[in-house]
Amino acid sequence: MSAKSVARGTRRGTARLTGKLLGSFGVFLQGAIENPGMVGALFPSSKATVQGMLQLVDWKGCKVVVEYGPGIGTFTRPILELLPADARLIAIDTNAHFIDHLKDTIRDPRFKAVLGSAADVEAIVGAAGFGKADIVISGLPFSGLPEPLAKSIVEASYRVLKPGGGFLTYQYRLIARRLTEAVFDRIDTKVMWANMPPNNLTWGWKAA
Known part of the structure; x- marks a missing residue:
């Protein structure tokens, strides 16, 4: 086993121990410190943001939902509470601790x-045994991503969605909204003031 593999295993073991000692927020904080460019804030989104973001979705009709940047599961758990018993939630993150x-x-x-x-959402959804997704929700900090990568993620999200599907983002800056508006057929927007700092919510809809 290489030194790099040993170091990676040690870090992941430390993250698991941190989670046991400090709870979910300890894991979130460690992830934010180790990889600040891929974590949008030092605190998870507020309950009001979660509820506001999820309220426009017809969850009863969902079969496949994809979440980018789930972190410690701030949105993941509420989504699972809303999903039908036969649906599937696929969470994608580049942070092994999360x-x-x-x-x-x-x-x-x-x-x-x-x-x-x-x-790589299309390949990941395909590998899970599905052709398309109903909803993609993203917590990725688009302002911290290279522009070509950010654009390719939004475009891949459009392609992986079924007609009538939605791409949901919650961001402190407006970069994700602008990218969504350029790719999707229709958008809805809202500012969630009950969050620190205030969140810009965007729903991008693919034409039915």
């Missing part, structure tokens, strides 16, 4: 956590 935490704490047969990039 993926391990979700696998350790969410015991739901509808849930699958994948270590990978949102840019």
Whole structure:
């Protein structure tokens, strides 16, 4: 085993121990410190933001939902509460600490956590046995991503969605909204003031 593999295993073991000692927020904080460019804030989104973001979706009709950047599961758990019994939630994150935490704490047969990039969403959904998704919800900090990568993620999200599907983002800046508006057929927007700092919510809809 290489030194790099040993170091990676040690870090993941430390993250699991941190989660046990400090709870989910300890894991979130460690992830934010180790990889600040891929975590949008030092605090998870507020309950009001979660409720506001999810309220426009017809969850009863969903079969496949994809979440980018699930972190410690701030949106993941509420989504699972809304999903039908035969639906599936695929969470994609580049942070191994977060993926391990979700696998350790969410015991739901509808849930699958994948270590990978949102840019590969089509391949990841296909590997899970599905052709398309009903909803894609993203917590990725688009302002911290290279512009070509951010654009490719939004375009891949459009392609992976079924007609009538939605791409949901919650961001402090407006970059994700602008990208969504350029790709999707229709958008809805809202500013969630009951969040620190205030969140810009955007729903991008693919034409039915």
